[in-house]
């Protein structure tokens with residue numbers, strides 16, 4: 185799994201719409217990729233805040249901002 189793959193599965197992961205195989209891949213990737221591990225924990229915290237405010241919504245804009253921020257960090261092509 186690459187960082188791009190990870191990001192494309194991130195919303196599925198939090199929606200619980202992810203297969204056990206992919207879940208294992210996500211876990212394996214975040215175990216070896218500090219950037220994505222940070223993204224995962226940050227997203228989890230963000231979602232928690234949104235839920236607390238009853239504004240939970242993984243909007244497209246949010247996903248795009250997240251994607252841009254992570255790709256800038258990872259410097260992946």
Ligand SMILES: [Zn+2]
Nearest residue numbers: 186187217220
């Ligand atoms: Zn990664």
